[in-house]
Amino acid sequence: MASPIPQEQVDEIVAKYGLSGRAAENTHHFLPWDMLEDTRKTLRSPINPDGLVKLTINPDDQFGYGVGPRGSPRLKNALVSFLQSSFHAEKPVLEKELLILPGVGGVLDALAWSICNDGEGIIIPAPFWSGISQSAGERxxxxxxxxxxxxVEGYQGLDDLFNPEINKKALENALKQANKDNVKVRGVMLCNPHNPLGRCYPVETLKEFARFCGQHDLHLILDEVFAMSVYDNPAVPDAVPFTSALALNLDDRINPQNFHVAYGMSKDFCAAGFRLGVLHSRNEGLITAISTISVLGWVPYVVQDLWANMLMDDAFRIGFMEKNRQILTEHSAILTTFLRKHNIPYYTKVNAGYFAWVNLERYLHDRPESSSSESIRSDNKLYRDREMALWNRLLASGPMDAILSQISQLASYAGRSARRDIIDSLRKVADSLEDSVGTIHRFGHLDLEKATIQLGYDLNIFKFLAEAKGPKTVNEVAEQANSSPQLIKRLLRYFNSINVVTEVDVGKFEANNITHNLSGNLAEAAFGHYYGIVAKQYQVTPEYLRQIGYNNPTDEKNTAFHFAFGTKINPYQYMVEHPKQLNHFNKYMALRRQAELSWLTVYPVREEAGALTDPERALYVNIGGGIGHQCAQFKEKYPDLPGRIILEDLPSTVAQALQTPGVENLAHDAFTAQPIKGAKFYFMRAVPHNHPPHMVKLLFSNIKDAMAPDSILLVDETVLPEKGVGFIASSIDLTMLGAFASMERTEAEWRELAESVGLVLTKTYTYNALENETVMEMRLPKSSQGRK
Structure with a gap:
């Protein structure tokens, strides 16, 4: 262990080289590496035939200690040539100014250790890659x-992050804030090209950083790890080229020993796993201090010399980097085309690195208050910048599986609405790539998907795989299904092709996300309804519409449903006569309602009912309320409100209704006079959408005639947007067309129906924006309220 040196000597070294106290102390330590490097120069060689002969079992330094941890002489020699030629170094680069360390992260860690005492600071332009936080802060x-x-005064957008005057003000502000926080600033660090913006700094801005550091006696650290990953972006014809700080004469702006450059193999050579970085510094004291700890990050010579081989092979290196730039150009074009097509904001002046800086607010945050978050994640990078908390780095390079992995990771942080947007966007990309043969087969086999999914239920395949604790063989699936292995094999390989299950090996299958989605009670009930009723209706819709002259159906007694089943009764009556289908439908309707997605979460029931005191008055009448789940939820949420809670539906449905305490079950046909007069709330969910306009008017009129002046009709329905109707809503709209000659409606269409019978649509409350589910409040006109 080295003897401590006098504090006066430590202080002198700190002042001379601008080091931390610990680094200054370490400069006093004995370094055997100087001796090893000097000895190497005297070894016998073709140019030194009288030199010393090295006696060793293994004469190859690649597998030995070589001359120590500061770097392979072969690699240092190659780097000198590379930095002179490719970085256009303004001054000769000397081997003694280079240290080889484990990656650029290791370089930044060593620099921070050397110039900062505990708690001292380094200014860095934001946003920045989070790995820098680890490099500077951990050790x-x-x-x-x-x-x-x-x-900053004058700031207008991201372009200003490269403006010298704006940077001057931003740096001064950061220094003032650090002083206010009692944090001593020891340096400034920046990435050039910028990470994550992917743009090179202009020369004048680099000079401004140097001037600022010189003025305040600070170190300037340049991370130039993306130096050779600058590519052509046709969208930015006037892009600023990369200029290394080594290519500039900054002596009139900053003390040369306070200026340090970090480079590495990970980005430009696509070899992050090699963990090779190089520090260039003309600060003799800093090089000595880092040399004392470099043994802790000793990179094997065999790895160093691999990089040396690449650097010294000009044909390989030039060709490799040209190919890398070509790939970056292509992948950047793919990513930015996707972003533009889907109206995702991104920083457009990118021409360096393998990423794009994009605003993913709508994908990452379902609630406006989330924008106050101080950090977000993308491609495993955490950016800590409140001002840019909605911006993320997306990788543009790499194989397809890496890009898909990014998207999957993004989706894992997204809410339900955002995930739907991601799915829609990916489907549009897939559609844009599909040829005509693929399109024909995809649509042509849709009926096969429905048929085989039904077989999956019949044979209990989905639940069996979902409940299994690992892959199952074809024989195991066949045995539980009491079916032939040959049939099961054919079904499973088809399911794998449409991603319903996953084939993990020959004859072995396991559940995936879709399998689990299909294995629940909701899915089985829903699919039973779709396959048993709706699918047959879809099949005959083209012929049915041809027979009625391709007019919009309005006769609820002559629909595609009637045509498909050869019946004159409506779908509900038909299901009553077919209990299996009625059971599927009732379960589906009950299970698909999510308590957290209910009109009760948005409508001010208590405020509207606050003045009620008569327990005999009807508080809540649920018209067409099925078996009573909505009534049960209302009673559970408002057990203290006075008044009667009444469920109304057809006799066959009420016969199966829940027996909820405090809820009256009443058999009633909504198209006859409403028997409950003067209720505070009349409520319907998904009832009017089952009927054509003239029937909805009758329905509304019957309720209006029963309303008191303070009564409210609440209609819980899908309210279509005027533009951009989604897949689910538009599908249900056409399903209503075939089943009931009815439709889903826009707010304007609902308003028109209400006004046609003398009601006023006073307000709407959307509680599920993803599915356009909204409760509409309708009242009597004020003039009518006065007369009643």
């Missing part, structure tokens, strides 16, 4: 101080 315990821009 060195330095504090990264973000230089933010949005509050």
């Amino acid at each position: 060195a315990r330095a504090v990264l101080i973000p230089a933010t821009y949005q509050s």
